[in-house]
Amino acid sequence: MLALFQQHPGYFIAVATLLGLVVGSFLNVVIHRLPKILQAQWAAEFADDDANTEKKYNLAFPASHCPSCNAPIKPWQNLPLISWLMLKGRCTSCKVKIHWRYPAVELATGLLTGFAAWYMGVGAPVMYVFLAIWILVALIAIDIDCYLLPDSLTLPLLWAGLIANSMGWFTDLDSALWGAVAGYMSLWLIFWLFKLATGKEGMGYGDFKLLAALGAWMGWQALPMIILISSFVGAALGILAIVISGRDKAKPIPFGPYLAIAGLLVFFFEDFIRQAIPLFAGL
Incomplete structure (x- = not known):
């Protein structure tokens, strides 16, 4: 199979x-x-409840x-x-609309995974990149929904980056280690x-861990x-949301996505960004 993919990259991409x-599809469940x-786990801890929530x-x-009528979803x-x-x-049961996010997550994950396969080709490094893409897609959607970046996703992403770069796949290990430290x-x-200046919290600790993982x-x-x-993308989309959809200015905007x-x-595009945008040329 590996030889087939190497000889016919199109098969690997498909x-x-x-x-x-x-x-x-599984990420939608996550x-x-x-x-x-x-x-539920946090509530059980604060209530000193010993019940094993995960089994339920x-x-x-x-x-x-x-989620509307609880009708079981058949395999097809x-x-x-x-x-x-x-x-x-x-x-099919209650005729309630299925949220557009479900196919959007599936499509985004499929396209990003296929693009990574095209960009990197066959090999062990691309499997690590697949994993990173899948975790990032889940983190984006969860943070949008719940203002939450779970440690159970950000920390494995961080460790995967360090392990990959212990083999020098994407950068050297020293740069990766200090990237994690500097990111956090x-x-x-x-x-x-920001908190000392305003008395408010501008972001969550999950953002620190996510940037550490990217580093x-x-x-x-x-x-x-x-x-x-x-920062540019967040500011632009935040202003756009306020102008177009009338988003409440006081409502927090998740930074993780x-x-x-x-x-x-x-x-994927670092070299292109440096060449195309003068602002980034010296970074």
């Missing part, structure tokens, strides 16, 4: 894209359930069902993208400076570009 679609699992509700149990109704199109975006400390310092993947050299791009998007852009 298989990677299909794999991404399937993983995207995005929906993981915050609820964590909230986890990523595998109960089986997939409609759970095919990535295809089922959503066949069902015309509605539950830079936002930690901004957090405290572990790409090295400390990539951090200024990631921070600048994420912008960090994740900026990280993906820098990972």
Whole structure:
């Protein structure tokens, strides 16, 4: 199979894209359930409840069902993208619309995985990149929904970056190590400076860990570009949301999605960005 993929890269890209679609379907489960699992665990801890919440509700149990009417989802109704199109975006039982985010997550995961396969080719490093993409997609959606970047996703992403770069796949280990340190400390310092100046918290600790993970993947050299791009994108989209949709100015905007998007852009297009945008040429 490996030889086939090396001889015919198109097969590898196609298989990677299909794999991404399937993983995207599972990521929808993670995005929906993981915050609820964590909230139940935190509530149990504060209540000194020894009940094992994970056995009652986890990523595998109960089986997939409609969140509106609880009708079980049959296997043929759970095919990535295809089922959503066949069902015309509605539950077969209650006819309630299926949120557009479900096919969007599947499509984004499939396209990003296929693009990584095309960009990097066959080999062990691309498998690590697949994993990073899948985690980042989940983090983006969870942070948008719940203002939460779970440690159970950010910390494995960080360790995966350090392990990959212990083999020198994306940068040298020294750059990766100090990238993790600098990524965490830079936002930690901004957090405290902002809090001391305003008395408010401008971001969460999950953002520190996410930037640390991106630093572990790409090295400390990539951090200024990631921070600048994420800030520009966040400011632009935030203003756009206020102007177009009338978003409440007082409502907080999650920063994690912008960090994740900026990280993906820098990972794949760093050289192009430096050449195309003079502002980044000296970073």
